[in-house]
Amino acid sequence: MNTELTLREFAGLIRFRSTAPVEQWADGPLKVGVDLGTANLVLSVLDAQNRPVAGITHRSSVVRDGIVVDYMGAVHAVRNMKEELEARLGRPLTRAAAAIPPGIHPGSSKAIGNVVEAADFELAEIVDEPTAAARFLGLRDGAVVDVGGGTTGISVLRGGEVLASFDEATGGTHMTLVLAGAKRISFAEAEAEKLDSDSERDVFALVRPVVDKMASIVNSVLVDYPEIITIHVVGGACAFSEFKDVFANQTGKQVVKPAEPLLVTPLGIAMYPEAA
Template structure:
C-alpha cells in the first residue's frame, strides 16, 4: 500500500474533524451508508469520531476528562458517563444507532481496560489496537517511528517494511507538563492546564524539561532501530516548541508533526476499525 500523504490525505481530515467539533445540526445518514466509530480514552480528553467509508470524519466529540491516569482508568463510572453522553449526541446528530466501536490503549497496558468502558455503555468493541500502532497503520508507514504523546503516557511504535515490529510506552505526558507548570506558577492543575493551552509559547521555557524527558524516553526506545522518519501525534504535541525540540534531538530523522494532533489517534482508531471490517 502507498504511504498516505500528510498534507493531502491526513491534514484535510484533521481539519474536517475540528470543524465538526461544535456542530450538532442533524445530518442523517442513509441506512446503507457505512460508517465507523473510534473512541480514544485519553488522560485529558475523551474523543469520539465517526468516519465514512473514505475515512472522512463526519462527526466528532471531545470532552475534557480526568478519568484515565498513566494508561489506567481510575474513574470507571466517569469514563462511561462521558462516552454515553458523546454517543447520545452523535446518534442524535447522525440519526443512526451506534452499536459498534473501535478503541485503543497505550502500549504495555491491558487492552481490556478500554474495552470494558465501551462495553459498559452497551457498545460492541470490534477492534482494539495500541495508539502509536494505529497511527502507523493508518498512514501505511514503511520505515518510521510514531511517537504518541498523550495526556499521561508517551508511546512509541517502530515500523519496518510496513510492519510494526516494536511498541513501548512510558508514563510521562501532557498531564505531567501541567503538574510542572502548576508547581512553577503556584496555581491549581486545572488552571495550569488552561494556561498551557492559551499561552503555550510563553510557558515553553518552563515546560521544556518535561518534553526533553519525553524525548529521552523516545531515544531510549529507538536506540536499537534505524528509522528514516518520526511522526508525532497526540494532543500534547500541539504545544509550540515540541516539533522543533524533537528535530534538534533527532537530527538524522525527519520529524513530522501533522496539524491538530489531538485528532490523529481517534481518526486512526476509526480507520483501523474500518480496515478490519473490510478485511
C-alpha cells in the same frame, strides 16, 4: 487520502457540532473510534470508506496513563457522547474500537474494552495508540510517537509491521505539574494556562524539560533502529508550535507533526477493518 485535509475537516465537524452531508456518506456501516485519553475523551465516526462523518470531544479525568480510574464516570461520559452523536446523525451507532498505550497491563486493556461495551457498543477491536495513528497516516516505515496526557508511546514500523512498541508515563499531565510548581499555582490553573494560546511561548519555556525527557524516551528506543530517520509525532501534548523543532534537535531525526495532532489517533482507531 489527504491526511491534512481530513484532519481539518474532522476538526471542523467537532468544532461546529455538525455532520458531513448524508449524501456524501459511503454505503455501509458507520464506524466509531473511542479514544479514552488522560485529558480528553474523543469519539470519531467514519463512513465505510474511512471518511469523517462526525466527532465529539470531552475534557475528562476518568482515565490516567491508560488506566480507568473512574469506571462509571467513563461509561457515562462515553454513553452521553454516543447519544449526542446519534442525535446529530439520526441513526444508531452500534460498533466501536478503542485504543490503549503500548505495553499496558492486560487487565487495564480489558477495562477499556468493558467501558466501550458498557456504553452500548459492540467492541470491534483494541489497538495500541501509536499503531492506530500509523494506520491513519498510512505509515509503513518509520516511528510514530503518541504524546498523550499521561504517557509517551512509540511504535517502530517496517513494511507495515510493528517491530517495537514502548510506553512511559510522561505526558501532558507532567507538563502541567511542572508549570504549577514553577509558578506556584494550582493544577487546574496551570492546566488552563497551558491550554491558553496567548501564554504558549512562556509556558513552553517552563515545560521544555518535559519535552526533553520525551525525546530521551524516544532515543532510548530508536538506538536499536538506526535506519529510522523520520519520527511522526501526534497527540494533544505535542500541540505546542515549538515542540517539533525541539524534538528534532534532541533526537537528531526529521520530525513530522500533522495538523490537529490530537485527532490523529481517534481517526486511526475508527479505521478498523470490517468483519468478513
